[in-house]
Amino acid sequence: RAYAPRMTATDVSEAAASSAIPASTNVFCNRALNLGGIQAVGFDMDYTLAEYVPETFDLLAYDGAIEKLVNTMGYPAAVLDLVYDPHAYMRGLVIDKKRGNLLKLDRHKYVKVAYHGLQRMTPEERKAIYATSFETAPAFTPPDFSTIDTAFLLVDACLFCQLVSYKDDHPDEVTKSYEQIYRDVRRAVDLCHCDGVIKDAVAVSPAKYIRSDPALATMLTALKQGGKQVFIVTNSLYDYTDVVLRHLLGASWLDYFDLVVCGARKPGFLLDPYLPIFQVRQDGSLENAEIIGPQDGARLLQRSRVFQGGNWQHLHALLQLASGSGLLYVGDHMYSDILRSKRTLGWRTLLIVPELRDELLTAEETRHLAAAVDEAYAERAAVEARLQHLEIRRSQLEIDSEVEALLEGDGGAAKAEALSEEALAELDERIAEARDQQRVLSSALNEALCRQHEAYHPAWGRLFKTGAQNSRWAQQVQEYACLYTSHVTNLVQFAPDTSFRALSDLMPHDRAPPA
Secondary structure, three states, rough: OOOOOEEEEOOHHHHHOOOOHHHHHOOOOOOOEEEHHHOEEEEEEEEEOOEEEEHHHHHHHHHHHEEEEEEEEOHHHHHHOOOOOOOOOOOOOOOOOOOEEEEEEEEEOOEEEEEEEOEEEHHHHHHHHHOOOOOOOOOOOOEEEEEEEEEEEEHHHHHHHHHHHHHHHOOOOOOOOOOHHHHHHHHHHHHHHHHHOHHHHHHHHHHHHHOOOOOOHHHHHHHHHHHOOEEEEEEOOOOEEEEEHHHHHHHHHHHOOOOOEOOOOOOHHHHHOOOEEEEEEEOOOOEEOOOOOOHHHHHHHOOOOEEEEOHHHHHHHHHHHHHHEEEEEOOOHHHHHHHHHHHHHHHEEEEOOOOHHHHHHHHHHOOHHHHHHHHHHHHHHHHHHHHHHHHHHHHHHHHHHHHHHHHHHHHHHHHHHHHHHHHHHHHHHHHHHHHHHHHHHHHHHHHHHHHHHHHHHHOOOOEEEOOEEEEEEHHHHHHHHEEEOHHHHHHEEEOOOOOOOOOOOOOOOOOOOOO
16 A cells, blocks of 8 residues: 655644545544654554454454353354344444343434344334433433443444344243343353453464554654654453564564553553552563652663553553653543543543544545435425515414504404405415425435435444434544544654644534625
């Protein structure tokens, strides 16, 4: 792949406007960030430095979980025949554990799309549960709800929905509640990450499960040459981290990093200041590490750059950071990597959104669908404006007729009433015609929206949109990710002193045309 020349320190939004960098590989900015002021750049590993192949990697967790559900958790043997669909679900969806539903919310937490198991719910069914009244509206937070905020949980979503539908179709075979089914699925998938079902297979054939990227070494080298400390904080243990990064960067992968923290147990790493830290010896064994101040960090780093566990205070001491604002952390997990690091510690954040590339390419390919939606909105708006004008005229005519009748007396009143009835009849006919046009145009608009929706995903539509509103996921990206991009190596296009600048915030009245 040919990469664009790395940018000098400049306004990135201007470069994007001039098409210097394709949108699908650009880095987008929510909050202004000057890389020149960043001392340390850290990375998560799974789904950040390492991009997994969903068709093979996810299948390890899916098949392993099904085997555990049938053989150790009492599910019927027919469950073994279920088939995984790696493209059926997307991040940002919300699981309603008690009801067996999967939801897509807009930024106002209004449920716009809902499935019960594998069956799409009608608008009436959806609104009866989630839009009855403000007082009874759910908060969509744990313990009753769970958000799919990492690609790891897409397997959970697929298996949970399949088992919900299986339970509905075979109530005598699966008597557990939907909530218990969710707990079983979560435990079965989690066990696959712990007992070797996934990691052993990846260790044998990493190329089958991990996409290689030759630009990764270039990007990490450029950051170090730009004066940045480069580190990893990953929840994976050292043995698996070594397997993955040997595949991506070669046997000397550790040379690309100033510090590696494995087994970090995020988000606990970001929240609990009492978690102990251990140094990983060359033979893989652990040694207790005492880090009280920066001097201890420098001493320990001379022995080994690899640690396990610990917390953010240890990390700051090892990097000799005075403030979290001097650290940029790059990750894919909305909660464990982005939300907590920014909200709790003030770290600057870059969210990896692999889906963004396809979303932007689809937007380019379906501009005609977007134009059709805009045209349908404009046509309906024009009819609704005319309808509103006619209804106001009708109301005013009734008022004028009553006033004239009072002023003219009995004889004049009869004449005024006759004229008024004739005018009202004409207006009623025009209003009825406008309402018919409104219904036709609303139907055409819904059809145009459905075509656009299905072009992105047949069930869930666009990742960042729910109807005309930003999705709940998009809202979280705006609030917690200073930057976001489709792939970690997109950073190779930018110099280490680049200044990212956000676009101006606009409210509806800012978009109103001048009078």
